[in-house]
Amino acid sequence: MSKEELYKQNIIKQLYFERVLSATDLSSLIKKSIPYTTRLINALLDEDVITDNGLADSSGGRKPQTYSLIPGLKYIIAVAMDQFNTQVGLYDLHQQEVCPPKNIELPLANNTDALITLSNAVNDFISNSGINKSQIIGMGIGMPGFINTKKGINYSFLHIPKSNIISYLKKSTQLPTFIANDSSVFALAELRLGAAKNKKNVMVVNIGWGIGLGLILKGQLYNGENGFAGEFSHIPLFDNRRICSCGKMGCLETEGSLNVMVTKARQGIQEGQSTIIKFNEGEDNLSAASAVMHAASKGDRFAISIIYEIGYNIGRGLSILIHLMNPQLIVLGGLGIKAGHLWLAPIQQAINEHCIPILSEDTSMKLTTIGEQAGLIGAAALVMDNIESTNWSSIHTLSNS
Amino acid sequence: MSKEELYKQNIIKQLYFERVLSATDLSSLIKKSIPYTTRLINALLDEDVITDNGLADSSGGRKPQTYSLIPGLKYIIAVAMDQFNTQVGLYDLHQQEVCPPKNIELPLANNTDALITLSNAVNDFISNSGINKSQIIGMGIGMPGFINTKKGINYSFLHIPKSNIISYLKKSTQLPTFIANDSSVFALAELRLGAAKNKKNVMVVNIGWGIGLGLILKGQLYNGENGFAGEFSHIPLFDNRRICSCGKMGCLETEGSLNVMVTKARQGIQEGQSTIIKFNEGEDNLSAASAVMHAASKGDRFAISIIYEIGYNIGRGLSILIHLMNPQLIVLGGLGIKAGHLWLAPIQQAINEHCIPILSEDTSMKLTTIGEQAGLIGAAALVMDNIESTNWSSIHTLSNS
DNA sequence: GTAACTTATTAAATATATTATAAAGATGGT
DNA sequence: ACCATCTTTATAATATATTTAATAAGTTAC
Numbered sequence: 001m002s003k004e005e006l007y008k009q010n011i012i013k014q015l016y017f018e019r020v021l022s023a024t025d026l027s028s029l030i031k032k033s034i035p036y037t038t039r040l041i042n043a044l045l046d047e048d049v050i051t052d053n054g055l056a057d058s059s060g061g062r063k064p065q066t067y068s069l070i071p072g073l074k075y076i077i078a079v080a081m082d083q084f085n086t087q088v089g090l091y092d093l094h095q096q097e098v099c100p101p102k103n104i105e106l107p108l109a110n111n112t113d114a115l116i117t118l119s120n121a122v123n124d125f126i127s128n129s130g131i132n133k134s135q136i137i138g139m140g141i142g143m144p145g146f147i148n149t150k151k152g153i154n155y156s157f158l159h160i161p162k163s164n165i166i167s168y169l170k171k172s173t174q175l176p177t178f179i180a181n182d183s184s185v186f187a188l189a190e191l192r193l194g195a196a197k198n199k200k201n202v203m204v205v206n207i208g209w210g211i212g213l214g215l216i217l218k219g220q221l222y223n224g225e226n227g228f229a230g231e232f233s234h235i236p237l238f239d240n241r242r243i244c245s246c247g248k249m250g251c252l253e254t255e256g257s258l259n260v261m262v263t264k265a266r267q268g269i270q271e272g273q274s275t276i277i278k279f280n281e282g283e284d285n286l287s288a289a290s291a292v293m294h295a296a297s298k299g300d301r302f303a304i305s306i307i308y309e310i311g312y313n314i315g316r317g318l319s320i321l322i323h324l325m326n327p328q329l330i331v332l333g334g335l336g337i338k339a340g341h342l343w344l345a346p347i348q349q350a351i352n353e354h355c356i357p358i359l360s361e362d363t364s365m366k367l368t369t370i371g372e373q374a375g376l377i378g379a380a381a382l383v384m385d386n387i388e389s390t391n392w393s394s395i396h397t398l399s400n401s
Numbered sequence: 402m403s404k405e406e407l408y409k410q411n412i413i414k415q416l417y418f419e420r421v422l423s424a425t426d427l428s429s430l431i432k433k434s435i436p437y438t439t440r441l442i443n444a445l446l447d448e449d450v451i452t453d454n455g456l457a458d459s460s461g462g463r464k465p466q467t468y469s470l471i472p473g474l475k476y477i478i479a480v481a482m483d484q485f486n487t488q489v490g491l492y493d494l495h496q497q498e499v500c501p502p503k504n505i506e507l508p509l510a511n512n513t514d515a516l517i518t519l520s521n522a523v524n525d526f527i528s529n530s531g532i533n534k535s536q537i538i539g540m541g542i543g544m545p546g547f548i549n550t551k552k553g554i555n556y557s558f559l560h561i562p563k564s565n566i567i568s569y570l571k572k573s574t575q576l577p578t579f580i581a582n583d584s585s586v587f588a589l590a591e592l593r594l595g596a597a598k599n600k601k602n603v604m605v606v607n608i609g610w611g612i613g614l615g616l617i618l619k620g621q622l623y624n625g626e627n628g629f630a631g632e633f634s635h636i637p638l639f640d641n642r643r644i645c646s647c648g649k650m651g652c653l654e655t656e657g658s659l660n661v662m663v664t665k666a667r668q669g670i671q672e673g674q675s676t677i678i679k680f681n682e683g684e685d686n687l688s689a690a691s692a693v694m695h696a697a698s699k700g701d702r703f704a705i706s707i708i709y710e711i712g713y714n715i716g717r718g719l720s721i722l723i724h725l726m727n728p729q730l731i732v733l734g735g736l737g738i739k740a741g742h743l744w745l746a747p748i749q750q751a752i753n754e755h756c757i758p759i760l761s762e763d764t765s766m767k768l769t770t771i772g773e774q775a776g777l778i779g780a781a782a783l784v785m786d787n788i789e790s791t792n793w794s795s796i797h798t799l800s801n802s
Numbered sequence: 803g804t805a806a807c808t809t810a811t812t813a814a815a816t817a818t819a820t821t822a823t824a825a826a827g828a829t830g831g832t
Numbered sequence: 833a834c835c836a837t838c839t840t841t842a843t844a845a846t847a848t849a850t851t852t853a854a855t856a857a858g859t860t861a862c
Contacts, residue, residue: 003851022841023841023842024840024841024842034841034842034843035842035843035844038842038843058839058840058841059839059840060838060839060840061838061839061840061841062839062840062841062842063840063841064840064841064842065841065842
């Protein structure tokens with residue numbers, strides 16, 4: 001690809017994440033001069049890839065002409081997987097849902113058919129959407145596990161003998177495919193569209209059955225040497241003898257996660273704690289955790305105390321992170337976000353107790369604002385973040401010729 | 402500075418760290434085409450900043466013409482401080498000592514005169530060296546404490562009301578000055594000239610009275626939002642009740658550092674352990690620690706067991722680091738390096754016990770090879786890493802005209 | 803001796819920035 | 833309402849920066 005095409009691609013990327021930008025904005029974002037940027041913009045206008053978006057308000061001078069992507073020009077398939085379920089969504093270039101996302105049951109553990117199921121589901125989903133496959137620029141997938149993004153290998157699930165996930169899905173769906181760890185995808189969503197936007201050093205914490213972590217360093221996602229960075233859940237932090245899901249003992253996960261929340265709640269109820277939490281027989285962990293968090297939001301003291309304990313332990317882990325990375329912001333999200341601001345006090349308390357003040361003073365903490373679709377939105381962002389070559393103008397060129 | 406001058410500066414930087422390079426090497430290092438790079442090289446030759454270094458061996462084609470810096474063209478002042486002593490050295494552009502480094506006693510704690518003492522010492526040192534100040538391109542300083550590199554502030558020591566260290570020293574020594582945390586400087590030395598050279602993700606561990614850490618991520622030094630990243634010594638890792646030097650409890654430093662080594666040795670001897678370690682009355686910590694490490698190298702089982710315990714605890718901390726950063730290499734250095742390979746086994750053991758295998762498998766561990774001058778060499782590298790504008794050709798221009 | 807390869811040089815073409823100027827609007831005063 | 837002045841934005845002409853392509857030259861390995 002020529003340099004000029006690369007810059008155009010960069011402009012498209014910027015417009016995807018910012019939606020509306022002026023020539024001056026774009027010039028500083030792609031770090032090229034205004035006249036040169038203008039030339040690139042005009043080329044993109046000619047190719048019918050972007051559109052004139054009218055004049056924006058003045059900030060003390062001539063009103064800037066603004067530009068944006070044509071939303072229906074191309075689409076993106078976003079896939080958010082967890083160990084049991086997978087969501088598939090379709091988004092346009094304004095990050096809007098084109099049709100309602102689809103949920104499929106897809107257990108990952110010991111499931112040799114998982115990829116077949118996935119690619120069938122994606123192909124069906126596209127067919128039902130009515131969108132032509134040629135208009136889809138790619139598929140982004142966030143999934144749990146140890147993932148080598150470049151090689152397309154998940155060392156925990158979805159193993160394919162003599163091949164890899166990316167090659168397989170490219171072949172079976174005919175779509176450029178990008179995969180990443182679910183916590184990285186979540187962090188990417190925060191970096192491009194959420195609380196970490198335009199921030200440099202941010203820790204994005206995914207409170208779920210484990211504690212996921214996406215590291216944003218110097219304004220970029222950090223993946224580590226093999227893509228395994230951010231294994232926060234399994235740092236050896238406690239001297240307990242609890243066996244963790246990873247096989248080791250004393251991991252953060254054994255004292256701070258939604259699993260622990262459910263366990264503590266069950267235990268407390270059995271011991272006769274007075275609480276409004278009610279578990280049905282055989283209730284699954286997801287609804288149990290939701291019940292605890294719901295009770296806590298209603299003011300249930302027992303539930304709040306459980307969240308306090310777990311939050312405090314997560315905060316202990318975050319103290320280590322603050323010492324090592326000196327971040328400006330910590331963003332909390334994931335399933336646990338249902339308990340909202342109740343996390344803030346115990347985590348902050350732990351940080352106060354375990355951090356050197358000069359370090360913790362300049363680190364702020366926020367709850368995610370992206371909401372439940374974070375996984376899908378991040379997966380779509382993953383495509384735009386990595387896409388290198390797409391024939392952006394094909395459709396309009398065809399209709400024009 | 403014009404773009405072209407910037408590129409020339411970059412060429413000088415590359416030649417400083419690599420000593421001898423061909424046009425092709427430089428072209429790929431500065432990421433400009435070969436013809437353009439050649440033009441820049443010729444300009445530098447004309448200005449008598451670099452010199453033709455003859456032909457290098459062929460690797461299957463025409464022998465490359467190589468170039469190098471003229472070592473005596475410019476010099477660098479390097480300063481390595483610890484809490485009690487400060488070393489000052491003078492280096493040429495081939496990283497060679499111009500005269501023996503000087504040691505001065507300079508306690509940092511509660512010493513309002515420290516900066517005056519330092520600048521006097523530096524000025525004296527330069528006078529005695531016989532090098533003209535105009536030939537010195539700058540001064541690099543590594544020092545303990547919480548340091549904001551850009552603002553020139555050390556929040557732990559050397560506080561100056563209404564000014565900062567850089568401004569003060571620039572004024573009193575007339576030299577462009579750069580400061581950084583001692584562990585960062587050590588990591589820089591490893592990155593540019595040592596075991597981390599051309600590596601991407603490396604943890605450089607400084608085993609001393611605390612455990613310092615310099616993080617190299619994506620091939621660059623990582624400093625965090627305010628320059629405080631890498632506070633490994635004070636991560637809350639132990640459930641002990643030992644008060645740390647930072648005021649908190651349970652820091653890594655309280656169970657893994659040379660201070661702990663000395664304490665354990667003293668305790669053991671008092672309890673009648675059989676060992677060849679002998680402490681004189683009132684022996685200071687530095688020689689005591691050296692004695693323990695010396696005994697261990699001789700095979701003293703008690704000394705070795707102490708190193709094992711401390712190494713194991715450091716390894717526990719490193720396990721966390723590996724989970725979070727997924728580095729390809731860990732480099733061990735600092736005062737503790739006197740015990741050499743004896744650290745490797747206990748640290749590796751802790752990593753084996755506390756790391757998920759897939760993470761630890763691809764992380765190797767090495768001892769530093771830079772030696773005792775690491776602090777000074779790194780401080781000199783700090784100058785070359787950051788210098789932006791120097792009149793490189795002045796002297797020769799004068800002699801030519 | 804020759805194929806394959808690395809390195810060096812030159813001319814030509816392309817990429818990109820700077821400067822000057824114009825246009826459009828904001829602000830504050832009368 | 834009208835004007836003077838300061839900003840920001842847009843565009844055209846010009847100058848500079850940088851790469852590409854073609855070619856030549858020097859080496860190695862078979």
